[in-house]
Structure formats: structure tokens, C-alpha cells
Amino acid sequence: MEIRENKGILLESGTNELEIIEFGIGQDSFGINVIKVREVINPLPLTRTPKGHPCVMGIIQLRGEVLPVIDLAKVLGYPPSEHPGQDKLIIAELNQMKVAFHVHSVARIHRISWGQIEKPDEFSRGLESSTTGIIKMDDERFILLVDFEKVVVDISPESGINLGRMKELGPRKRSDKRILIAEDSMILRRLIQETLEEAGYVNLTFCHDGSEAWNYLEGLTRDNADVTKELQLIITDIEMPKMDGHHLTKRIKEDKQLNKLPVVIFSSLITDDLQHKGAAVGAEAQVSKPEIVQLVKVIDSLVL
The missing domain is CATH 3.40.50.2300 (Response regulator)
Known part of the structure; x- marks a missing residue:
């Protein structure tokens, strides 16, 4: 899934809307803003990095760039994937860095209003440290927006x-x-x-x-x-x-x-x-x- 080349996905400025990619960790649904995402790919050969952060699986090479791979399940306290054949890498750019986030599945893209998003402390005190918002979908499901910037800074404080x-x-x-x-x-x-x-x-x-x-x-x-x-x-x-x-x-x-x-x-x-x-x-x-x-x-x- 090449995000930046699909011009129909990206929204005009100032509409108070965003589009999110829904992805899965375990049985739960999470989201990432499309404008942070470069592409979604199948996992690539991984090189382990000794004495690295426990949530960093290693590094990959993508079109000549070396990217760290962050195990988002481990960051969020979930067990490893039960169906590794469905695993994906979300290639994101934030804080002037490119990072690969390892997730268990990728579902689809949703267009929503920022007005639909609630702060997590209005629902659950335990979510503020890992999420920036909660979206209630029309089918009564919840999608949690992950605080990717905090994830990266917690792993690499010098990036903050x-x-x-x-x-x-x-x-x-x-x-x-x-x-x-x-x-x-x-x-x-x-x-x-x-x-x-x-x-x-x-x-x-x-x-x-x-x-x-x-x-x-x-x-x-x-x-x-x-x-x-x-x-x-x-x-x-x-x-x-x-x-x-x-x-x-x-x-x-x-x-x-x-x-x-x-x-x-x-x-x-x-x-x-x-x-x-x-x-x-x-x-x-x-x-x-x-x-x-x-x-x-x-x-x-x-x-x-």
C-alpha cells in the first residue's frame, strides 16, 4: 500500500478531517494518521541489533535507507502475533525520522472528523500514556489512536x-x-x-x-x-x-x-x-x- 502516491486519499487542508489506517494488535483495533504513513509493506529480512532497546526488533533496509523496526505489540503490552503470516510493517515519518512499526494486521482506511475523537482520560485513566484519542465507529467498535511520537521518544529520547x-x-x-x-x-x-x-x-x-x-x-x-x-x-x-x-x-x-x-x-x-x-x-x-x-x-x- 503506497500511501503518498494515492492522491485520492490525502485531504485538503483545514477541513477538520483526517484519514486513519486501521490496524490490529491482538484482538484490538488501533489507528495511525495517514499523513504520517509512507507505505504499508510485508515484513522484510531483519537484522538484529545487539544491546538495543527491548521494543526494537532490529533494522531493515528499504530502498537504500536503514530503518529501525519497533515491535508495537511489545510497546503496548500485547503478546506476539498469533498469525505471523498476516503481520505488516507500517513505514512512518515523524519527528524528522522514518520508522517501521511492526503490527499484526492492517484493515482499511477511514475518513473521520477530529470532532469524533475523544481524549482517552474521558474514558479510561489507563490509556493516556499510550494513546492520543479514542474513536467510536458507526459499528460500535472503538479505534485507539496510538501516540507514535511518544513511542519513538521513549525509545530514543534524543529524538524529542x-x-x-x-x-x-x-x-x-x-x-x-x-x-x-x-x-x-x-x-x-x-x-x-x-x-x-x-x-x-x-x-x-x-x-x-x-x-x-x-x-x-x-x-x-x-x-x-x-x-x-x-x-x-x-x-x-x-x-x-x-x-x-x-x-x-x-x-x-x-x-x-x-x-x-x-x-x-x-x-x-x-x-x-x-x-x-x-x-x-x-x-x-x-x-x-x-x-x-x-x-x-x-x-x-x-x-x-
Whole structure:
């Protein structure tokens, strides 16, 4: 299954929709956003890596590239596949890395709205550490969206946000600029807060998803006030329940009171192939996670 070449699969920007590939681990159903996926293939010959992470099965070579293979069943606490002949590799690109995720089966592609996705803590306290959302399908099944970025960072911490790199920027002055951040990950909210405060940006407001951010922005416009005096910049992730970052950006840029506010998209989905999606909805800048120093430089350029 070659995802990127099937132009009918990829959605236009800002519709608040996504398409997911449903896959199976054991008897349960999980999902991954199509735009993270390069292709789905049968398992390739595997080279074991000594003293590697227990969830890394080894490495494969695919078209001249060497990719780690992550055993998603082991990550999620499931036993090995009972039908290995059905196993698949999902080749994904995120956090500027290509990774192969070993799964037990691949079913089909579904088109859904971000509004259909609920945060896992609204259903079960045990799911927050491994999933970003829960989708209730029309046939009463649930599909869990795996937090693939967290899976990769847990295995390879150097691929995540590194606060130590802030030293590259040298001494910083405190700024009075007000910034709104839409980010659904509790861990990333904390890291972004620590980073921006280290960079001198201390007037921060955090929202858990695009819908909460939009409600906050609507509150600023009710009195026809000059919104730019209350807020100077917006940072948003892309993948968020209720409303994604592309749709949030589109609504901001279509609003006559809000469209002067600069929007920076900060996401693991910023790749050369996907830059056009953020540009299409009017974002002033797009920065790939985990390039936190670049994010600060972009903020500096937009608010000073």
C-alpha cells in the first residue's frame, strides 16, 4: 500500500478531517494518521541489533535507507502475533525520522472528523500514556489512536525536545509578549512552557486542543476589542482532538478580528511533503518538532 502516491486519499487542508489506517494488535483495533504513513509493506529480512532497546526488533533496509523496526505489540503490552503470516510493517515519518512499526494486521482506511475523537482520560485513566484519542465507529467498535511520537521518544529520547539546546541562543531578556499555545500532550505542554520561559516568554496561555483555543479567541473578540493588544502570537500543534491545528489556523485567518495574529504550526508532521498544508491555511511559519530552538527564533522574528 503506497500511501503518498494515492492522491485520492490525502485531504485538503483545514477541513477538520483526517484519514486513519486501521490496524490490529491482538484482538484490538488501533489507528495511525495517514499523513504520517509512507507505505504499508510485508515484513522484510531483519537484522538484529545487539544491546538495543527491548521494543526494537532490529533494522531493515528499504530502498537504500536503514530503518529501525519497533515491535508495537511489545510497546503496548500485547503478546506476539498469533498469525505471523498476516503481520505488516507500517513505514512512518515523524519527528524528522522514518520508522517501521511492526503490527499484526492492517484493515482499511477511514475518513473521520477530529470532532469524533475523544481524549482517552474521558474514558479510561489507563490509556493516556499510550494513546492520543479514542474513536467510536458507526459499528460500535472503538479505534485507539496510538501516540507514535511518544513511542519513538521513549525509545530514543534524543529524538524529542532537548531543553539543553537553548544554550545556543545565549542570554535572553524577559518579554511581555502574550502567546497562546494549543497542544494536547500534557508532557509537551510542560516542555514547551519550560522552553519558552527559558527564552524569556513568560506570558503563556495553554489550551488542550484547537476547539478550546478557538473558544478562548472568540472570547477575546466579543467586545470588538483590538485582539492584538491582548495576544501577540499563536502556536498550535496539528493533531488534536475536537479541532486540529490546520482547521484552527484556517478559522483564525478567515476572521476579520483575528487574522492579524501570527500563527506558528509546531508539529512532528512538518515535512517537505506536507509544508503546503500549513501554507494553504495561512500559517506564518511551520516548525518541525523537536526543533525547539528554531521555534524560539521564529517567535522572535514574529513578535519583535
